[in-house]
Amino acid sequence: MRVAIVGASGKLGRYMVGHCLDRGYEVVGLCRGESAGKLASFGDRITVVPGRTDDPQAVARAVRGCDGVLTVLVPWGVRGYATGTARAVLDHAPPAARLVFSCGWHISRDGRDRYPWTFRAQLAVFGLVARLLRIADLRDQEEACRRVFASDARWSVVRGSDLEEGASDGLPVWSRHVGDPVLASNRTKRIDFALFMVSALTDDSLVHEAPAIVGRRTPSALEHAH
Ligand SMILES: NC(=O)c1ccc[n+]([C@@H]2O[C@H](COP(=O)([O-])OP(=O)(O)OC[C@H]3O[C@@H](n4cnc5c(N)ncnc54)[C@H](OP(=O)(O)O)[C@@H]3O)[C@@H](O)[C@H]2O)c1
Numbered sequence: 001m002r003v004a005i006v007g008a009s010g011k012l013g014r015y016m017v018g019h020c021l022d023r024g025y026e027v028v029g030l031c032r033g034e035s036a037g038k039l040a041s042f043g044d045r046i047t048v049v050p051g052r053t054d055d056p057q058a059v060a061r062a063v064r065g066c067d068g069v070l071t072v073l074v075p076w077g078v079r080g081y082a083t084g085t086a087r088a089v090l091d092h093a094p095p096a097a098r099l100v101f102s103c104g105w106h107i108s109r110d111g112r113d114r115y116p117w118t119f120r121a122q123l124a125v126f127g128l129v130a131r132l133l134r135i136a137d138l139r140d141q142e143e144a145c146r147r148v149f150a151s152d153a154r155w156s157v158v159r160g161s162d163l164e165e166g167a168s169d170g171l172p173v174w175s176r177h178v179g180d181p182v183l184a185s186n187r188t189k190r191i192d193f194a195l196f197m198v199s200a201l202t203d204d205s206l207v208h209e210a211p212a213i214v215g216r217r218t219p220s221a222l223e224h225a226h
Contacts, residue, residue, distance in 0.1 A: 001023075001026070002065055002066045002067050003020050003025045003026070003028070003066060003067065003070060003198075003201065004029075004066040004069045004070070004093075005017060005070045005072075006030045006053045006059060006063075006085060007031060007071060008030060008048075009029070009036065010035075012190060012197075013029070013031070013072055015191050015195075016197055017029060017046060019195055019198040020198055021042070023198070027042075027046040028049060028063075029062075030058060031050065032050070032052055033051065036050050049061050049062040053071075053072075053084075054083075054085045056091065056092060058088075059091075063092050063093045063094070064094075065094070066093065067098065067201075068201040069099050069100070070102075070198065071085060073086060073101050073102055073141055073145070074141070075130075075138050076135070076136050077135075078131070080140050082140045082141045083143045087147060090151050097153075098154050098200075098201050099148075099155045100158060101144075101145070101156070102160060102193070102197060103144075103157060103160070104141075105159050107145045107159055109149055112176075113212070114177065114179025115179065116186075123138070126138075154207050154208075156200045156207060156208070158211055159210055159211065161183065161185075161187055161212070161215075162186050162187050163193060164187060164188075166191075168192055168195065171196060172188050172192050172213040172214055172216055172221075174211035174212060175211070175212055176211070176212070177212065178212050180224075182214065182224035182225050183214045185214055185215065185218035185220040186214065192215060192216075196213055
């Protein structure tokens, strides 16, 4: 299996590289040129394509011949980086490729998520401050996901809860809607978010799903997961 990782140099990206290599996949990592050094520890076990993830030519080069594409969607900047990234991947990935995108719980596919007020308040404050300071624009990540949801490609959008570092607890559990009891703990190890992304490449039951995930050893998962 040949897998492209779009946004490979970030924390989630590097965990995904590791999981892919563990499975014997061939990996092509796309990242901003100035960040390529962050992938140096993988040496010649991966191919690095330097370039912005919203650059259609760089994305086309990275995804050529791939069976799967893992894309990190981030709201950083105010110039539509996430939307440009999603558009480039949707336009250039091979039609049969499995596409898996990352985002947060704040993205809702069908408007049926029920968010705790604390979550909504934090999101509102972060969204406003980040936009005013021109650091990030959450609306960009929302638009990126809208484009993915409207696409005929074989996509999944994995919605991460609050993340923490630490040793793996195994594959996270998931549910369709935030507010479902199994998700209440709102915590996932970042290494396991990456594991879920990589596992989704070969899980056809997740095609056209936007799973919201939570760590499998969190209290809510232990109580409510079957
Ligand atoms: N952090 C959380 O608690 C949390 C919670 C839920 C979901 N998520 C989701 O998890 C995924 C990974 O997030 P993360 O927080 O763990 O971060 P991360 O994996 O470290 O990834 C950050 C990414 O953003 C890129 N980036 C940073 N600054 C940028 C800029 N100014 N312009 C363009 N790209 C920039 C980085 O590229 P370089 O390597 O080139 O800097 C890297 O690819 C995202 O999809 C996020 O929505 C995160």
